[in-house]
Amino acid sequence: MEINSIALQKAQNWLEGSFDNETKQKVKYLMENDIKEFNESFYRDLEFGTGGLRGILGVGTNRMNIYTVGMATQGLANYLKICFPDEEIKVVISHDCRNFSREFAEKTADIFASNGFKVFLFDSLRPTPELSFAIRELGCKSGVMVTASHNPKEYNGYKAYWDDGSQVTAPHDTNIIKEVAKITSIDQIIQGKNAENITILDEKFDEIYLNRVHSLSLSPEAVANHHDMKIIYTPIHGCGHRLVPESLKKYGFTNVSTVSEQMVIDGNFPTVVSPNPEEPNAMKLATELGKKEKAQIIMATDPDADRIGIAVPNEDGEFVLLNGNQTCTLLIYYLCRRWSELGKLNGHQYIVKTIVTSEMIKDVAADFGVRCFDCLTGFKNIASIIRQQGPLGEEYIGGGEESFGFLAGDFVRDKDGVSACSLAAEAAAWAMENGTTLYKLIKELYVKYGFFKESLVSVVRKGMEGQQEIKQMMIDYRTNPPKSICGSQVTVVKDYLNSEIIDMTNGTKTPLDEQKSDVLQFFTADKGVVSIRPSGTEPKIKFYFGICEPLGSVEDFDKVNEILNERILNMKKELNLI
Numbered sequence: 238m239e240i241n242s243i244a245l246q247k248a249q250n251w252l253e254g255s256f257d258n259e260t261k262q263k264v265k266y267l268m269e270n271d272i273k274e275f276n277e278s279f280y281r282d283l284e285f286g287t288g289g290l291r292g293i294l295g296v297g298t299n300r301m302n303i304y305t306v307g308m309a310t311q312g313l314a315n316y317l318k319i320c321f322p323d324e325e326i327k328v329v330i331s332h333d334c335r336n337f338s339r340e341f342a343e344k345t346a347d348i349f350a351s352n353g354f355k356v357f358l359f360d361s362l363r364p365t366p367e368l369s370f371a372i373r374e375l376g377c378k379s380g381v382m383v384t385a386s387h388n389p390k391e392y393n394g395y396k397a398y399w400d401d402g403s404q405v406t407a408p409h410d411t412n413i414i415k416e417v418a419k420i421t422s423i424d425q426i427i428q429g430k431n432a433e434n435i436t437i438l439d440e441k442f443d444e445i446y447l448n449r450v451h452s453l454s455l456s457p458e459a460v461a462n463h464h465d466m467k468i469i470y471t472p473i474h475g476c477g478h479r480l481v482p483e484s485l486k487k488y489g490f491t492n493v494s495t496v497s498e499q500m501v502i503d504g505n506f507p508t509v510v511s512p513n514p515e516e517p518n519a520m521k522l523a524t525e526l527g528k529k530e531k532a533q534i535i536m537a538t539d540p541d542a543d544r545i546g547i548a549v550p551n552e553d554g555e556f557v558l559l560n561g562n563q564t565c566t567l568l569i570y571y572l573c574r575r576w577s578e579l580g581k582l583n584g585h586q587y588i589v590k591t592i593v594t595s596e597m598i599k600d601v602a603a604d605f606g607v608r609c610f611d612c613l614t615g616f617k618n619i620a621s622i623i624r625q626q627g628p629l630g631e632e633y634i635g636g637g638e639e640s641f642g643f644l645a646g647d648f649v650r651d652k653d654g655v656s657a658c659s660l661a662a663e664a665a666a667w668a669m670e671n672g673t674t675l676y677k678l679i680k681e682l683y684v685k686y687g688f689f690k691e692s693l694v695s696v697v698r699k700g701m702e703g704q705q706e707i708k709q710m711m712i713d714y715r716t717n718p719p720k721s722i723c724g725s726q727v728t729v730v731k732d733y734l735n736s737e738i739i740d741m742t743n744g745t746k747t748p749l750d751e752q753k754s755d756v757l758q759f760f761t762a763d764k765g766v767v768s769i770r771p772s773g774t775e776p777k778i779k780f781y782f783g784i785c786e787p788l789g790s791v792e793d794f795d796k797v798n799e800i801l802n803e804r805i806l807n808m809k810k811e812l813n814l815i
Contacts, residue, residue: 238272244279247298249399251279253425263296277700285309289616291385291394291774298799301393304340304423306383307348311426311746313379313415314352316409319416321378329357329438331368332383333541334475335393336504338362341383345395350434359438360504364476364542365645366653367446369402373648374445384541387513388775390505398480402650403620405728407752416430443480449648450656451487452787456663457574459670460489466666467532470495470658471523475501475540477654484659490666492505496522497674514539514546515641517558524548524556534665534675538654543616544641545657547666549676562691563679564593565637568680569598570634571664573605573647581608587626589619589636592758593768593781596604597689598629598637607634613733613754614770616642620650639691639781640813669728680791688788690801694780694814695772707778709769714757714769723807725761732757767808783810 251264267275283290284304290309292301317326318457328349332342339362346358359368363557372380378400385392390412397413399405405413405575420426431474454460468490471477478500485493498508499522500582506512509519514537527535527548535548535556548556559567565581569588587608589600602609607629612618619636626633627647637643641654645660665675683689713733718730719742730739733756736749756770768781782805788797809815 238276240268240272241276241280242283243281244276247279247282251296251710252296252400254422257728259668260296260302260304267296272358280701285312285414286773287406287414288404288584288773289381289395289397291388291392292304293391294393295486301337301341301395303337303340304346305778306395306760307344307423307426307428308642309417310345310381310539311347311352312420313413314349314354314383315419316413316416317379319352320353324378325355326353326379327355327357327373327375327377329368329377329380330383331359331363332364332370333365334362334502334504335385335540335611336390336395337385338504341393341395342381342587344428345381345383346435347432348426348428350432350668351430351807353431354434355580356435357438358435358795360746361507361782362476363443364653364655366543366649367443367480369398369649370446370449371442372400372402377639382541385467385537386541386774387511387515389511397759401620403624403626404617404623404651405662406614406617406700437507439803443483445479445480447484447487449646450484450653450659453646453656454488454668455572455579456667458487460663461658463669463727464489464670466490466534467526467530467661468493468662469496469523469530469532469535470494471499471520471537472513472542473499473509473519473537474501474506475512475537475538476541477538477658478502480655481536481538481542481658484655487663488659488663491529494526494532496526497549498522510539514544515561518746520558524558527556528554533669534662536658536661538658543635543656543663545549545654546641547661549674551676557676557799559679560691561637561639561641562597562689564641564661564764565590565643565674566595566597566601567664567675567679568637568643568645568660569635569679570601571660571667573602573607575667576634577605585630586632588634589622591615591618591638593770594639594758595689595691596766596783597682597686597786598630600686606714611749611775614638615773616639616644616652618651619644623647623650639693642796657754677791680788680794683788683794684791687785688785688801689785690798690805692782692805692809693775693811694782695782696780696814697775697777699776703776707776710778711755711757711771718757719759719812720798721763722759722767723811725763725765727759729760730757731760751810765808767812769782780809
């Protein structure tokens, strides 16, 4: 393999620049001993995307390290100065459990302080939702969360937030990218000044956040009656290790056990292949403990505690992992029903889901007279709707996405695993109070609204070649969409990149009133839908499948479930995904 010419030029700048000697030695080592890794590390600059940075840890322009983090922070600082020229600029910074997260957070704080900002830095790791909450609570203009969420241990990242507590959206996202692109040398970074501008946040601030989470409680009587309901929780080595158990305690639960092996803070995630509650392996230790202790509910959060995974026992006592659509549906149903029972609904409430999240949620909301908004994937898009609807006098109940993200209440503007765990436990207690369980409840909802079944296939394509392959796949699907899927005609295509809805029965096109995104959706005559989008944070292209069949009774669940599984399997085969 030959050294890439662009990579060589960028690496030469590092060897000749003001970088530390250890970094320069690592660059030389890669150049002489691992050309493939060298090319991957330097063939481009790590892109500051619409949500910030995310990449593999290591030396190089295309890697997460103290220098790429520093340059991104200086670019963000410069943009904040442009936006708020005559105001005091305050920012808040948090980080997760990942390798180098503390170092990156401290470097970010140093640069912001050196630029004359007032900086709040948490004394140790804290969940992403608490960072989002802190921005508005402390009157900040921006915030940074150092995390790669649920990515493998080799990754770290950097999420940028705006003054409403949401990840940056248009026009700020693209404008920040432009300012970051102007930082072409580490010599442009202002650092090492004004340490007195940094204020450390400790557990006193946690209490403020947890009190707001507790304000979401809707069924204190049910919790009081079932306070000793057995709960198992795991943070999977991450940020939820203290705050989730504390929140459950504040709600009134007294019988919470944690997975001791995964309460250890460790960015190498030694007990799991991937620290992602969407993966059954990540929940394995928790389900084993849950079965041993006869738990009523098992919950997990990912490294930055914004995602939630849930497992509940079936009729035979075996634990069933709920997918993100089921969790979101159950929580939306619980919130809407309790709001209704408490007389809090007046026709001005709404929920939000993403376009790849179960359509069942829309039917649940409609049943309670609650409006449902659809938006593009990413919680910043849910936050945008909250930001738009608030001034109109509309009240946000909750919202979520299929990728295990949920948010109730609007004091946080990102998905919140801490409040989601608390409400899921409360919903389980409420179900017990009503003589049922969450597992039975989801089946009952399928009978009421239809048996909605969803599935996801992620095709991984790494590196330079993989990036190009994913791009070409989207081009091919866009220029030559399938005419039918498993014998059912594709009736409608929604192309979010070209902002158009195509009626495949007559070829007419109408505008699609959504912001642009590289997403395609194919709707079939038998009410199936296939959505395709490249991941914004991982080297993947994702295929989402959704179908629905009537469910006559709970007793028919297994039979209809098999029919749905077979339909989805055939859809995947037809698209050559298995």
